[in-house]
Structure formats: C-alpha cells, structure tokens
Amino acid sequence: MVQETRLYDSDKHETRSMRSKEEALDYRYFPDPDLLPLVIDEHFIGEIKNTLPELPSAKKERFIYEFGMSPYEASVLTSSRELADFYEATEKASGGEAKLAANWVMVELLGALNKVGREITDSPVSHKC
Numbered sequence: 606m607v608q609e610t611r612l613y614d615s616d617k618h619e620t621r622s623m624r625s626k627e628e629a630l631d632y633r634y635f636p637d638p639d640l641l642p643l644v645i646d647e648h649f650i651g652e653i654k655n656t657l658p659e660l661p662s663a664k665k666e667r668f669i670y671e672f673g674m675s676p677y678e679a680s681v682l683t684s685s686r687e688l689a690d691f692y693e694a695t696e697k698a699s700g701g702e703a704k705l706a707a708n709w710v711m712v713e714l715l716g717a718l719n720k721v722g723r724e725i726t727d728s729p730v731s732h733k734c
Contacts, residue, residue, distance in 0.1 A: 664689055672696065672703035681711055688725045 608626040613619075619645055659667070661683050666681040668689075682692045688710075696706040 613708060658686075661686075661689075672707065674703070674707060678707055678711065681715075685725065691725050691728070 607622075608625045610626065611620040612623045614621065647658045665676075665679045668674045668682060669676060672679075674682070676728045681688075692706065692710050695710055696703050699706045714728065714730060715725070717730075718725065
C-alpha cells in the first residue's frame with residue numbers, strides 16, 4: 606500500500622498523488638486537545654424528544670394499531686408525511702370511519718391523482734369535502 610496524500614479533482618472525477626509519506630511521523634499525529642466533557646441532562650433530552658415529529662415507522666405502527674389497518678395499507682398511507690396527514694384529517698372529518706377514509710384516500714383519491722399525474726400535495730380535493 607502506498608502511503609500518500611491524494612487530491613481529488615472534481616472536474617476530471619479522479620484523484621492524483623500530492624506527496625508520499627514514508628514514515629508514521631510524516632502524518633503528524635497529535636493527541637486531541639483538552640476538551641471539557643459535554644453533559645446533557647435528561648430533562649433537556651426529554652424536551653428535544655417532545656419537539657420531534659412522529660417518525661414514519663412509528664406512524665405506520667400506530668395506524669395498524671389505532672385504525673386497524675393492514676401493514677400494506679399503513680405503508681401506503683405513511684409513504685409521505687403529507688399523505689399521512691391528509692389521511693388523518695380525512696379520518697377525523699369522517700367521524701372516525703377509519704376504514705372508509707383509508708379506502709377512499711387510497712383507491713378513489715390516489716387513483717384519480719395518479720391518472721392526472723398529481724401528488725397529494727397538488728390535490729384539488731380537501732379532506733373536508
């Protein structure tokens with residue numbers, strides 16, 4: 606193995622040798638500076654966790670448990686944040702008809718949007734209709 610420092614040329618997408626290094630001393634190893642320990646208390650960690658959005662995998666599991674969806678249905682409806690939010694608003698507007706709302710969003714709405722090449726963010730239909 607050649608011990609050397611290489612340079613990346615982004616225009617040519619290649620590397621080339623800059624200088625060779627024959628001994629470990631050439632690498633000028635040095636110890637880390639004296640950094641103070643970083644102490645993060647549990648209260649701060651809890652505050653940060655409370656501000657994070659629900660992760661897609663957790664949302665999928667919640668949809669399965671809370672709305673009685675199949676894993677496939679939950680995967681489709683949590684494939685994007687916007688779609689999951691649209692579904693939840695539709696479910697709420699339907700008076701808690703989770704299965705009916707899921708079928709309408711997945712079959713009717715997404716089918717119609719797909720035909721015209723639109724995404725849920727471009728939908729002319731509101732969950733309030």
